Amino acid sequence: MxxxxxxxxxxxxxxxxxxxxxxxxxxxxxxxxxxxxxxxxxxxxxxxxxxxxxxxxxxxxxxxxxxxxxxxxxxxxxxxxxxxxxxxxxxxxxxxxxxxxxxxxxxxxxxxxxxxxxxxxxxxxxxxxHDLEKKITQCIDDNGRVLDHASDALRTIRQQLRTTESRVREKLESMIRSSSATKMLSDAIITIRNDRFVLPVKQEYRSAYGGIVHDQSSSGATLFIEPQVIVDLNNTLQQVRAKEKAEIERILKMLSEEVAIxxxxxxxxxxxxxxxxxxxxxxxxxxxINGTKPLINNERVIRIFKGRHPLLPADKVVANDIELGIDFTTILITGPNTGGKTVALKTLGLFTLMAQSGLQIPALEGSEMAVFTAVHADIGDEQSIEQSLSTFSSHMVNIVDILNRVDANSLVLFDELGAGTDPQEGAALAISILDEVYNRGARVVATTHYPELKAYGYNREGVINASVEFDIKTLSPTYKLLIGVPGRSNAFEISKRLGLNERVINNARSLMSADSNEVDSMIASLEQSQKRAEREREEAESIRKEAESLHHELQNQIIEFNSMRDKMYEDAEKTAADKVEEAKKEAEEIIRDLRKMRIEQRANIKEHELIEARKKLEGAVPAFEKSKKAVKKEQKKQEFLPGDEVKVLTFDQKGHLIEKTSDKEWQVQIGIMKMKVKEKDLEYVSRPKQVEQKKALTAVKGRDYHVSLELDLRGERYENALLRVEKYLDDAVLAGYPRVSIIHGKGTGALRQGVTELLKNHRSVKNTRFGEASEGGSGVTVVELK
Missing domain, CATH: 1.10.1420.10 (MutS, DNA mismatch repair protein; Chain A, domain 3)
Known part of the structure; x- marks a missing residue:
């Protein structure tokens, strides 16, 4: 680069x-x-x-x-x-x-x-x-001071040093405490000069202490004197310090040698x-920057979803979608200055450099970047007074250099191609340069003023026009990139909004050719159509999400209602059964009393009459309709197959089984609605003949074999999920599907990464991509099959 x-x-x-x-x-x-x-x-x-x-x-x-x-x-x-x-x-x-x-x-x-x-x-x-680290930390503390226990010799020297210092201080403190010290000393303190202990003595009492003068105050009134009585002690102290220094140097030398090893x-x-x-x-x-990892390809394909220039303020930058290298290899952005064309150009170039440097890009997940061997750019006015180059000349120097280097693995960015010279010649030169780079197979994005280049995008296969949206009401650009719509100057509309006389504007319109007016009208219509389509798409997406939310809410409410209903039935049955049981006990007691009376009083009550009475009492117990759950438990276990007609007990609705999504869960079609239902909430109703025949015959799975277009792995363990993906891809290929979706969710990303790696090396996979926002985003991988 x-x-x-x-x-x-x-x-x-x-x-x-x-x-x-x-x-x-x-x-x-x-x-x-x-x-x-x-x-x-x-x-x-x-x-x-x-x-x-x-x-x-x-x-x-x-x-x-x-x-x-x-x-x-x-x-x-x-x-x-x-x-x-x-x-x-x-x-x-x-x-x-x-x-x-x-x-x-x-x-x-x-x-x-x-x-x-x-x-x-x-x-x-x-x-x-660790041994080297330990040796250093045992000898030196965090502040860089060599510790006493770094060596036995240093420990002994430091002990001598402390003892000698203590003797010096004791001697000096006794001198400070003497009765004459108050009069002869400037201050009753011990201080240090030239690494020797001294006392601050007044000038006139110098002879009272003798010894060596090491310093004096700025006024000369105080002398810092080493008294004669401690000169020998200070000399001893200096000798011990010299030994300490030599031992420290020896330790540092030893550690340095260890580091060298x-x-x-x-x-x-x-x-x-x-x-x-x-x-x-x-x-x-x-x-x-809220970046995401872009998919990297070697096919010179770029797909950027809601890309934001990383150097612009987050609250002001406008996110744009940019696609290059699939249906078209050249984008030609036309329109007036200050519209945001150069920002779009720089965003694409900067994203490429960032992606190839291992940096994530500020765009939505699923964005895709290509790897180019070179990025060439001619952007900005590089006029050089020192080199006596005009704006046009400086651009041409860059362009000549680009044409000498460009090849099929290059990304080329031209800003205001052909500017700085006669418009007619500039437009012709711009077209010729674009043709040259296009024919070499490079990926190209160029911006220009020239209206002649608007037709270039329509006359060349693989080239598309684009523009940056301009708001006539506010007289300012929105910086939103519109691919497929060429730019227009908006000069008449802007002039009208600024108050230019209508007669002058109409006269100007009449001076333009009919073709120019027609093209301008066509561009305006295209802009309106694209805005309307985008607005309708957003509304449709909003309605879809709202309907999905309502569907889930309704489903939860129905399940809750049915659960409450079953609970109320069970509570009522239990209450009634308790009452009847209580009545039976009371009746048994009455029968016992009657039997006792018959024996004791020889009453004429036959035994068979008592038995019949008991049977009538038992017959009076009401027969309750068992709850659906109880009925299901008593049913003979029926093996379910795709295509079976079943009853969804929680909804009290009939539907058909589509596929088994897990060991205990099926996807069921109820009218136009598909949902996942636990197997325990299903009741077998009937089986179509073709399903019976499929079960009876051992046939190879082919295009008639029912395989869902989606595989949902959410909640699956990592190993089980990958096994399911393998089997599902084989089934989908046999079923003749060109494209399927694998739902792995976002989560920690481990399952998504595992699925991506498996798909990358699978023999039946042609291409993969993450889902669009409406398809589930990065929680879904869309797979194209061979």
Whole structure:
């Protein structure tokens, strides 16, 4: 990629935003040297790495990169025998800790069942140097101070140092506490000059203390004197300090040699952590711009859904759909200045550079970007006074360079092609340049003023006109890209709104050719038709969503109503049964009393009369109609088959089975409505003859075999889902379907990724894409079969 193109498309500004998200100077350096990749496989890996980093941040919130510092120079200096400072060694220990911490962090995620690909491979290459880290941290604290226990010699020296200092202070404090000190000292304190303990003595009492004068105050009234009585003690103190310094240097030299031994491992770890920091920086930037991972193809096809320029304010930027490389390979955007043509051009170019750098793009999921070996752009007025070049000349210099480099794997962006010269010659030159680039197979997007180029889009196969919408009422552009509709100047309408006399406008219209007026009217009609179609589509989508919501709500209400009804029936039956049971007990007691009376009083009551009375009593118990659930339990289990007529008990409606969606669930057609119903809520009614024949015959599944156009995997376990996809694709191919949909939902993305990988390598799959917004978005994958 040419540096001029990266500058023109403002890729450097994107890097300025990205660099803020790097945790270390190493990551920032990776951002500074970032350039887009041009190999398809490399771009795919870069996008996967960013997506994986985003997954880690989503699940864990952050990555443990604390302590990571760029210690390359320090390590290299130790390698050639240099002695490192204590702070440098602390930074190396921090980097070793960051390496160990990151390796453990990734390993814990993998052991926890989180599916990762790229980070475990990098973590595996990290070499743990815990012994070296421990040696440094045992000798030096976080502030860079060498600790007493770094060596036995240093511990002894420090003890001598503290003892000698204590003796010096005691001697001086006794001098401060003397009765004459108040008069002779400027202040009753002990201070230090030239690393020696001294007292602040007034000038006139200098001879009272003797010793050495090390300093004096700015006024000269106070002298800082080392009294003669502590000169020897201070000398001893200096000797001990020299020993301390020599021992510290010895320890630092020893640690530096240890670092030199493992210098290659430390540098390798540093490189891996820099790469991880860079990947997490790209992930954090994706979160900031609400980016999504684009599908990457090697077929020079671009599909951008609601793409937003990442450098424009989020509350002002207008999202646009851009498609290139399928039905047309060249887009020609016409219309007046300040309409947003250049923004649309830069958005497409910048998205390409971002995608090929492993950055996610601010667009809806399912957007697709191609990999180009080169992006060429001629954008903006690059007039150079120093080079004595006009606007036209500067454009032509760029265009000549582009024509010398362009090939079929190039994306070419022309802004105001042919501008800066005679309109007739400029238009002819623009057409010729477009033909040249088009014939080489490149993907081209160009903007222009010239009305002659509007016809170019209609006369060339693979070329389409586009424009940026302009609101006549507000006299301002809406920045919405309209593909398929050429632009118009709107000069008459704008002049009329600004108050230009109607007679002048009509006179101007009469001076235009009939063809021009007719084309202008046609363009206006096209704009209105497209707006109306878009508005109606949005209304239809809104109505569809509302109907779907009402359908679910009604379904839930019916299920709740039927459940309440069955519960009331069961409660009533239980109450009645309890009452009857109570009456039976009371009647039994009466019969026992009668039998007792007959025996005791020899009453003339026959036994068979008592039995008949009991039977009549039992016959008086009401027979309740059992609830549907109870009836279903008593039914003989009937095997269901697609096509069977069944009764949906919860709705009390009849329908036909379409397919079995899971072990205990069927899709049922009730009138025009399809729904999923649990098998326990179905009651077998009848079976058509053709279904019986299919069951009886062992036939190969073919085009007559009923296979749904959708496979719903939501709620399925990962392994079961992939097995179902395999079987479903085979059935769909046998059924002769050209296209099917697999519903995997969004969730954590693991199931979606697994399905995508399976489809990518399946022998029967021709192409895949995520669903449109009306089809379920990224929760659905649409599959074209061979």
């Amino acid at each position: 040419q540096g001029r193109v990266l500058k023109v498309l403002e890729f450097e500004k994107v890097k300025e935003q990205l660099i803020k998200h790097a945790s270390s100077s190493l990551g920032k350096e990776k951002v500074r040297t970032l350039i887009p990749a041009v190999e398809f496989e490399t771009v795919q890996v870069l996008q996967e790495q960013t997506d994986e980093a985003l997954k880690i941040l989503r699940l864990r919130g952050n990555a443990p990169l604390g302590g990571l510092v760029d210690v390359k120079e320090s390590v290299k200096r130790s390698k050639i025998g240099g002695m490192l400072g204590s702070n440098e060694l602390v930074e190396i220990a921090g980097t070793l800790y960051a390496s160990r911490n990151m390796k453990r962090f990734i390993e814990d995620m993998v052991e926890g069942g989180i599916e990762l690909t790229h980070f475990p491979l990098l973590a595996e290459e990290i070499i743990i140097l 493992y210098s290659e491992e430390v540098l390798a770890n540093l490189s891996i952590l820099a790469e991880m920091d860079f990947m997490f920086a790209k992930a954090r930037y994706a979160k900031e």
